[in-house]
Amino acid sequence: MDSPAPNRAPQAKDALKTEEYFINMGPQHPSTHGVLRLVMRLDGETVLQVVPHLGYIHRSIERMCEWDVYPQLVHFTDRMDYLSAMSTNWAYVQVVEKALGLVVPERAEYIRVMVAELNRLSSHAMWFGAYCMDLGAASAFFYGFRERELVVDLFETLCGQRLTYNYMRIGGVSKDLTEDFAPRVRDICETFKRAVDEYERLVSGNVIFRQRTEGIGILSPEKAVGYGCGGPVLRGSGVRYDLRKDDPYSVYPRLKFDVPVGSRGDCFDRYRVRLEEMRQSVRILEQALEQLPGGAWMADVKAVRPAKGEYYARLETARGDMGVYFVSQGGTKPYRMKFRTACFSNLSCLPEISVGWKIADVVSILGSLDVVIPDIDR
Amino acid sequence: MERAELLAAVVAACPTAAVDAAPQLPEAKVPREAFRPLMERLKADPALAFDYPMSMTAVDWPEAGAITCVYHLASMAHGHKIVVKCDADRARPEVPTVSDLWRGCEWFEREVYDLFGVVFTDHPDLRRIMLTDDWVGYPLRKDYRDSRIAGKPY
């Protein structure tokens, strides 16, 4: 132990020497939701610094895209945000359609809206479960999964997959809706209306839950925008910005829904925004089901050879702003394909907002950002 | 702000910028010296107010000997978007950082550094982000070869 400086009397502070230390959370850790690694510098339980280390599941999807022709690239997007793969599928096909100037049949657009919203529901339900699990409430996990199962089962009948759907095609969707789709979606809508209320009753008012989320990990609106956050993370901070409204695509302008926002930007606001989004998704689904037109579900696509140039399009996945940028040289393969994913930007604010909190709060904050690691690493 | 108006404002701020209103999003290509002042202007000017870093990436052009950094910016207040491009010399790629203007660009730039080898000067924490620290080469460059990769690139 260091001896105290000779010119002053030893004090309790000198006698009790503390030391900072590092803890390595991940890449295998129950609450990093995959293979994220956080190196934390700690003083006791207090977090002084968080350094995320990414790339444990980096597959270089962007480079692989340069190998394959456009229609073959859809399945790569499934492997990014695998919890809302319908939206990531869509983000990709949307930009190629824009590049081709392709008009997608209206029925296909409605189908896309519906499956994307269903996917948002399943993704948020699963997030609800996982977040409660992060906070130590093990039972709520099963409630989230119970509802998610309905959606996943529906997708299984629709496209044969439960997770990596590969359902969207350039120009439409791969298969038409099954006959039981509409009644099942109505059933899901009813179930979710009840379920979200149940979630609220179960968790929202719980004293411990409120203590663990309120005022924790506050992300100011300016920072949220500056970090390029999107989706519920951005809206939780009070920024009313939803690409479905503010950069409208597909048939969203014809559908009525609200964009819920938080007021303080803490974990609890992000939680509330997601629950409210689930209610709004149910609204969208009901309207879309009403308006669903007949006709073709796939455009007549000859050859996918976008003209030379650069294209960017984005849409709102369950996690936020997903953008796809690609450079075409006029061939059948992209020259450069860039996926700007929501989780990458959402996670980038973690080091800033988790400083000064306890280890348990970092878990809470990370959970409230709702990251999917393959979406970050690509 | 309309597309033409926007690009006029960019030219006013940076006369050396080559603007193009034809593509899907308005584009401005600026030389490296003018890049940083223009970006500061885009962020600070209340009429432009580009506060949201939509995306940032790079494209490798071996024939031209350049790596083009591509910035997609959006404005929350005005709803307009712009693409700013800046060429880095492929032999010695260096571009000034904008991570202090848009914090989100900190990780975007790290990714470009990692996969393209573009050095962002004055970046606070320029380390590899995806690959291991001892990785050799920059996988998204067109001339990157790896024995583990099969097939033929574009």
Next chain:
Amino acid sequence: MTPAPLPLVPPPAFRLGAFLWKLVLTPGAALSGTVAPALRAALGPHLPPAGVEAVLALLCFVAMSGFVTVTALVLTLAERKVAAFFQNRKGPNRVGPWGLLQPIADVVKLLQKEDTVPRAADRPVFLLAPFMAMAATYMVLAVLPFDRGLAVTDLDLGVLYITAVSGLGVLSILMAGWASANKYSLLGGLRSAAQIVSYELSPALVVLSVVLFSGTLSVQGIVERQAAGWNLWAMGPMGVVGMLIYLTAGTAEINRAPFDLPEAESELTAGYHTEYSGMRFSMFQLAEFMNMFVVAALTATLFLGGWQPLGPLAALHIPGYLWFFGKSGAMVFVIMWFRWTFPRVRVDQLMTLEWKILLPLSFLNLIGVALWTALGMK
């Protein structure tokens, strides 16, 4: 009781049938009134008095081990069934009828696991820690009154003894946390130390209030005093408050959710037992389950009348140990209920709860009980 090593000399009017009937109805009287004197008489001529007592203690230990094993098996199954009940699941239902043999399967699995010791671990301490955990639990079990006269021993200072030894459990957790040479384990161990030291206080004060009210330090004495009415209501409002404090703080003292910070799965992977495997790991689990039982049993003893029947139901002549196990079982269910419905509190909130809420409250409670007793409201 297991057969004695030396031939028993039956008392003059010994009839096996009557004895067994007595054993079922009033095991306390049968064992301490018939068996123990018979054993003493049989062993007396062969051994010095201390040797006789040692043999009796050994027999008690064997009996207790049997009890612990059976209780732990029942509790593991009960926990999984209760958890399933809270989580819309069925729980274990494959091994044996209604999954009743599941604990056996678990034990067999754990026995087969490799017993790993990290290379950097402090080997002797690491190996010893699980046994310490068990030892602490056994020590409390020694004074638990299962029925009238049915306890391993009835100390005059039983309550003081319980308060003293129940804190020993922390030693094992500290040892495990320290010796594992793992930061997660260390954090878990230190959390546990802080937690148990804090949460010793309010239960002790509550126990003190019960002692004050009953006028005895003997656990059996406290139960005897509740013949007229359980402390829960005999102590007036202080009884209810005291029991709630005791149950809350007791849950915290045994590191059960929502106070399971030392093993907080989503923060510290598994906390102090991260590095343990196989039987050593299961020793900790066993200790945890037994501690849960002990806290439940003590709550039942101190506030719910222990083996005393409920007022008018005394006419039914239900054996006392059934009352005891019934009440303890109900308390065990409540503790499990806590676990499966609450999120985990944060470490500083945990301390706030004890030092700012429970401790002042238990002081007030103590004063209240003192006044209540002084006013003669017995």
